[in-house]
Amino acid sequence: MKTKFNIEKFESQGISLKNLEIFIGEVIEEEDWEPMGPYPFPSATDLRDWDFKILKRYKPFYAPYDDTCSLCTLGKCDLTGNKKGACGIDLKATQGRIVLLACVVGTSAHVAHARHLYHDIVKRYGKDLPIDLGSEIEVEAPLTRLITGIRPKTVGDFEPVLEYIEEQLVQMADALHTGQEGSYLDFESKALHVGMLDSLGKEVADILQIVAFNFPKGDSDVHLVEMGIGTMSPERPTILVIGHNVPPALDIADYLIENGLEDKVDIAGICCTSLDITRYYPNAKIVAALSHQIKAIRSGLADVIVVDEQCIRADILEQARRVRAPLIATMDKALHGLKDRTNDDVDKIVEDLVSGKVDGVAILDSEKIGEVAVKVALKVHESRKDVKSLPSDEELKELVNKCIHCNRCTLACPQNLKISEANRIAKTGDLSKLRELYESCISCLRCEQVCPVNIPINDVIMKAAMPLIRNEKGKVRAGRGPIKDTEIRNVGAPIVLGTIPGIIAAIGCDNNPRGAKDVWLLVKEFLDRRFIVTVSGCAAINLGLYKDEDGETLYEKYPGEFDAGGLVNVGSCVANAHIHGAAIKVASIFARRKLRGNYDEIADYILNRVGACGVAWGAYSQKAASIATGFNRLGVPAVVGPHGVKYRRAYLGRRDREEDWTLYNARDGSEVRVEPAPEHLLVAAETIEEAIPLVAKLCMRPNDTPQGRQIKLTHYLDLSMKYLKKYPEDWYLFVRNEADLPLARKEELLKRLEDDYGWKIDWKTKRILEGPIRKVDPSFDPTNLERLIRK
Amino acid sequence: METPYDIGNIPGPKMARVVTPEEFVKQFKKAKKPLLIVGSEISQEELRKRVEKLIDLGITTVATGGSIRYFVEDGYDEKVEVAVLHELTNMLLDENWKGFDGEGNYDFVIFLGITYYLASQMLSALKNFAPHIKTASIERYYHPNADISFKNQFKDEKFFQMVDEIIDKIGEE
Known part of the structure; x- marks a missing residue:
């Protein structure tokens, strides 16, 4: 346990102390790079005054998505009209609580990612790996410096930063419990605190991967990367990586490089893993953003799918199975029910995946993942050539003709897409309306589940949009x-x-x-x-x-x-x-x-x-x-x-x-x-x-x-x-004055100010005499903080 | 009970009463200060022309979601107010808001031609935090968060017929 005492001023019997800091449990080396400000490692209450200042001006506006609360066994409570539930919480505070919950969950994803990278990188390179972002970046970690007061020199310096975030996050999660916080403003202050922790966690994560994996360090002319589903080649084995935590994808790239297979196997990515793998391995392709995950899988062009963490479809195994693509889960937080084969022999895992004995495996050792993924991709590519992922032209006609125009798809669609109408027109042979849906459809598949005649609506849209998809490069x-x-x-x-x-x-x-x-x-x-x-x-x-x-x-x-x-x-x-x-x-x-x-x-x-x-x-x-x-x-x-x-x-x-x-x-x-x-x-x-x-x-x-x-x-x-x-x-x-007005429209705008808003204008000099909220004062030093007032 | 246009959007025990155009007009006539809010879906000309008839009947109308540009093209821009719906809803929550005319807040707010899920959330804010306002949806969608709402209408003809009925009945006065 670490404890810190601050004594600003103490005088007694000839002893006089000023600005004394006592640390118990750990010696924190104080550096002279800058004097310490008032809030190193701030708790939620340290910055509560700042939060309340901004919340006074920018008041929380709530639009409940659910008028009830069902978080405890006293519920379900009806909070409609801002009523209070059985625990005493009202609808406004409940909304603040849900916002805090969302922020805690979101921040946990980023911070757990940072923590995982930290362990991985320390294991590979040790704690002493320097934080060196090049000669043009001296302020290497602005958020870390700002929030914790630490100027990190090595990877190990991020350890107390992560510990701080994790502790704060648990405290904020605790505030969500029944019988804790009750004020919507305090829920918001805590959400803001967690948002700040999120930014800090992200900084740690990205700096760690930059220094460990030699990602670009602020270079403006970084390489261009191929992107789009149209860049996926049916001719070459393709490993599709999905998620946010790049080490498994890096190890796939390393395996390809070490074995001279860069020209034989493609790495294609979805979401942030695709962005991060291309910072390391320029041959990799960015297939698509999150909303095209299903589209990329159902294209059938991925021979192996490797998922790490975040933004992975929860039904990824079912989707992979549909196109006979073996699935490899690589992170403990997203195992998708797969058996952990981390300690098994590589060839045995490969054999099981290639033969179809298992649909997928979990492997939590990233170096093993590289070898397994590449070997499987090479072996299944030929046998997967008969995978039929999308309907044929004839089948497309049959499918759109099956539509009974019940509109259940539209009621299920989060974008409220008018699928039935597009099908009606498609029945005449005109696919243009179906094709138009392609861009707006996020392939959530809610429509397919409710279709009473079982039309695979996503696939119908994709088939109709094939001319677009082929050119999506x-x-x-x-x-x-x-x-x-x-x-x-x-x-x-x-x-x-x-x-x-x-x-x-x-x-x-x-x-x-x-x-x-x-x-x-x-x-x-x-x-x-x-x-x-x-x-x-x-x-x-x-x-x-x-x-x-x-x-x-x-x-x-x-x-x-x-x-x-x-x-x-x-x-x-x-x-x-x-x-x-x-x-x-x-x-x-x-x-x-x-x-x-x-x-x-x-x-x-x-x-x-x-x-x-x-x-x-x-x-x-x-x-x-x-x-x-x-x-x-x-x-x-x-x-x-x-x-x-x-x-x-x-x-x-x-x-x-x-x-x-x-x-x-x-x-x-x-x-x-x-x-x-x-x-x-x-x-x-x-x-x-x-x-x-x-x-x-x-x-x-x-x-x-x-x-x-x-x-x-x-x-x-x-x-x-x-x-x-x-x-x-x-x-x-x-x-504020005439100098603020766009030059090309100055006269017109002065006239409008006079006519529409009653301002007084001196037309000889074209100056504003009366009207503005304030005048321009070059000496104005704006602040919300009393402590910054100099006299 | 009608199905919400987004089928999972079941907010709680209080959901809109389904009304016919006639029942809507009865409620409208009880209002002291109604406000019609329209959004981006008035890009559809058949709908916009009907909104313009409502404007001609003297209903205070506010264009949100960037829809003002269509009124500019039609020469109606001087007859409508402009707002971002999020900002406007925030003002409506305040019982003491002075309104567009400086005379005070509105007591009956009507939604038409607004992206479904955005309108739904704004109606939720009004339902839960603006007891001084009654809300109505005369959209082609059933809006559970309104006080009164039309049923879902998937066919334009039927929907426009309902809006026409409103125009006729208000115009009779």
Whole structure:
């Protein structure tokens, strides 16, 4: 057990002590790299004041998905209308509790992944493996420095970081128990705390794999990788890797390299494992994002399927069996009922899988996995050539003709796709409507289970879309990992001053209402407008699916630098941490703010100065909840797609409530009413056309200079006109003086301010005399924190 | 009992009463300050033209989900308000919200042409946390989280017929 005492001041009988720290159980070496801030290794209560500040402005908005609670034996309790259950908890607090639960689950996935990598890497390379990200990255682990105060030099330095997260996570999980927390605000504060832990766990995971497996260390010109189901070759044995934990896939690659088989066997991946394996082995292919998992399997092109952890279909064994692809489970948390064969002889395992004696095996030793997977793929490839995965043309006709148009498929479909209508048209021989469903269908298979005439609806859609699938070939730039300190030095000032109008982070799953193209459109729009766009996970994968009028993907068209107009693929979901890291580094490297144990000051800095906005358009899993909540605590707002409201909670500001938009001027402590920037911390949009101007608006910050605000306002107005064909209702709120107005529209906008909002304008000088919420004050040093007031 | 349009979306003991157009209009006429919220599905012209008839009848209407662009094209943009549905629902939860006219909140909110699952969650927020508001869905979907709702309608003709009936009956006044 480790205990720490702090004595700020003690005087007694001639003894005087000041700032004494006593550690029992372990000596923590204090380094001089930076003075320790107030909150190293913060508990939930240490940052509760910060949470309550943001929750006061961005009040939790709850949309229950279930009006009841059934977590204990006193239930089921009806909480409709915010009633209390038998334990005393009301519906609002129940929603906060579920949000916390989602964040705990999501964070556990990332942190357990980090812990697993830690054990694996320590076993392979030892604790002393240096954390060296190259000469251009000095601030190697911004979140670790910020939250724990540790500057990690070796892999072993992450041990206390992981211990800290794990302990906090258990404490927060404990708060979920019946008879613990009862306040929705405290549930939210805990969710924010867990979101922060999530970001920290992700950073540990990604740095570990970068240094251990020699992934790219922030290089902007990383190699391009082939992607798409159309790149899977029926001619070569293919091993399909699915999940998030890359070591098993690495060992498959190593086995191929060591045995000269790179040209004979393909590795193709789904989800984050595909992003991470391509950071190591450029020959690997990214087949698809999460939503195409079933499509990739049912294509029948995978000879062996290897799953690790997270985002794996729960019925993966059944799906693999359907196409006679042997399944190998590699992680203790996702065994899928398979027998553990870790200690068996490799050849015996291979024989059992090839002969079909067993459908799959669990192997928990990654080096053995490489050998088994490759040997099995080579042996089953020929015998699998007769696997018939999709219907023939004739069978397709028969299947669509079977449809009785009962619409049960539509009632079961999470996207409410009009499958029956598409079948009706297909009966005439026109497959176009079925083909259109391909992009929006996430292959959840709920429709197939309810079809009374047993139409394999997913396969019918795939068959109709075969011309699209064959051409589904694109390019993704491999994940580059961290943002370099040198890049931050170049862009820090323009970001804070607003002349680079924003950092957009398009991240997360692809449960998109209208297919992945929505995200492509958004990313392209902001790249063309010289925002910095960072991407990761399934969002990064799907961008590679689409080409512009020149036949290029966005990765081929735009540079990979963290700079205006740069498209930065940081990597897998855990690499998201580098996006947090970039915002933190702006505060640290550009503004020289102290990081160490100083979370609230840095979050306050980011909220008021760094125009960053996350976009999780297809957010689906609990990890997406913890990721977004982690961004929110750090002061970064996020926009989610319409499915995102099923997370039950948003953080919405109210621009009409003047009292919510006040900041301190840290120079003198005066209170300053400011414009609603950013207006929300978490908000959903219904369509991408609605989301694009909203994202532009959420990049405005109180600290913007007139030039910066002018640029940001120009984009907000332009994008509103482009996608909504109208100026937004609230644009005038962001105008502080005439210099904030877009030059090309200055006169028109001044006139609108006068006519529509009653502002006073001096038309001779074209100056605003009266109207704005506040004037531009170059000396304004905005903060929410009393402790930062200098006098 | 009608099946929710998303079949698993059974929120709890309180689910919408299924109404006919006539019953809806009765409820509508009892309202002091109704608000019609429309969303992205009014991109379908046949639906939008019907919404425009409701606007012409003087019903305060707000375009959400980016649907304002269609009203701009049709020359109706000055007759409708614009909002993000999430923001608007948040305002509606506040009994003291001043409304679009500065005169106060609404007492009867009608959903039409909004992506099903988004509308469902917003109706849930209103059901559970806005006792001052009654909600109605005149969508082609049965919305269990509304107070009153149409049944599921898979055929356009029948659905448009129901909306036309509403327009006619409100227009009779």
